Amino acid sequence: MKTGQIHVSTENIFPIIKKFLYSDHEIFLRELVSNAVDASQKLKVLASTGEYKGELGELKVEVLLDKEAKTLTIRDNGIGMTAEEIDKYINQIAFSGAEEFVKQYEGKEGAESIIGHFGLGFYSAFMVAEKVQIRTLSRHEGAQAVQWESNGSPEFTLTEIEKDTRGTDIVLFINEESAEFLEKSRIQGILDKYCKFLPIPVFFGTKVEYIDSPEGEKDEDGKVKRVSVDVPNQVNNPKPAWTIAPVDLKDEDYTAFYRELYPMSFEDPLFHIHLNVDYPFNLTGILYFPKIKENVEVQRNKINLYSNQVFITDSVAEIVPEFLTLLHGVIDSPDIPLNVSRSYLQSDGNVKKISAHITKKVADKLAEMFKKDRADFEAKWDDLKIFVEYGMLSDDKFAEKAKTFALIKNTDGKYYTIEELEEQIAPLQTNKDGKVVVLYTHSLEEHFSFVKQAKDRGYQVAVIDGPLASHWISKMEQTVENLSFARVDADTLDHLIQKEGELPSKLTEEQQSELKPLFESAVDNQKFKVEFKSMSESDAPIIVTQPEFIRRMMEQQKYGGGGFFGAFPETYNLVVNANHQKVEALLKMSDDSEKSTKVKQLTDLALLAQGMLKGEELNKFIERSISFV
């Protein structure tokens, strides 16, 4: 037996490691299982190059729990270590790595968040163990098995032992505060989280499986009986879909993998993108487009980040652009630095490239789908829309590409690209300034009469809805030349698409001034501005409109952005049709009370058409209307 001092300059770093990693103790298992997997893969490589000539056997990692002895063992049959290798890799290199880490981050703000992403490697075992043994037999022929042991002080012992199987056992004597790691369910939970897709089979305990009775026992119906047997419980799928070449995968395989990732999800994704880059950085992965629900937040941050199949985190906000955090799936890249702060991550060159690459891939995939099968793309559009709009608003490069496939639906359920729609409506809907005006509604039901009037004139009305609508419209107006958008209830049709030459007004200015106070007294002055406009005689006598600009500002404030305008009061225009016969008739009435009743009735009808007549006012309107019958 040999005793020695771990090469160390700090007095004792173990208490610091423990304190530092307090919130993330569980990662010790990720580190040790990854080391075991690495040791197995290294052996595979050595075998393939001919350096290792022995039998490989079935390479596997086992996690063994002995609650009574209070130990947790991580066993592999990989390369193993000689006494010299232990001295080099454990006593010197590994330790200096851990020591440097602690020195660098001790007392620094935000250190905890860094640590979550950073493995201290082998030494993280001391977060949960009072004593750690390495019992190992090297791959070299005739090697002597050795045991390294340390109780968390810089002293260690190295002893020759009997061990006739190749590979390494890391035995942790779990300390008192860490008793949770002697619970089967806790260990299973950690393995599920970090080790689900490691490339070498990992086993933990047993599970029950049902098989045909080996003795051929039959039940009453003569069928072979099913019996339960205990089988080794493999925790991982060593060959997850993202590591397989896309040509070898069918759509069903992608869907099955989605289910493997999100067993609780009820719905299949709309489609997927398989990422595969090896230059200038290394990245693989599969991203899925989910059906986006009203409650966007629940679906956010479901992308899992892996590094060589080891789970790192499900918070990828720094790596993918914000609008892409709505996607689901896996990204695996050994090139994403994990041992750095989040703000550094955002400025990292590789991470920026990765983010730009993913955005481009997503745009290309959508463009390809649109080109390949437009009908199918249209069928998916309503689910994709919010995502594409979000992308167009937050990323100019994406917006440029998306203009070719972003669709607008009209009230007849037909889909057009922006360019197609512009071409369609230009002949009738170009105003006197040469701008093509897209009329739109967010709800056919709410705007029924406005839409009908517009369609009666041969205009098309687009359906543009959702929380991002008004932001998106403003963006389109800024980027597509000569295009402007107007909601059908923003003004009278003649003013929404102004043509040369206005209709003459039947009412003179004086007559309008005479009637104006009557209308003003019928509504709340703070909320409504009364104005007269010369409209067609067949148009409604009064309409309530909400100026496009004010409404958009209010909507944009509600869904973020535009805050600098301050709070907008809700204001509307009460537009009186200066050519309507019912309005003209008011002038001839001598009975003031009859006149104001008529005005009230006309005004209420306009409010009713906008769905704005409610509560007491609605009740009064109903009673008044009954009295007319």
Ligand SMILES: Nc1ncnc2c1ncn2[C@@H]1O[C@H](COP(=O)(O)OP(=O)(O)OP(=O)(O)O)[C@@H](O)[C@H]1O
């Ligand atoms: N199960 C094992 N079998 C063989 N060698 C091992 C095993 N575990 C650790 N080692 C050796 O000990 C070294 C140090 O391990 P440690 O986990 O501290 O660092 P690492 O794996 O090199 O880096 P990191 O864990 O930070 O990615 C490894 O590089 C490896 O050479």
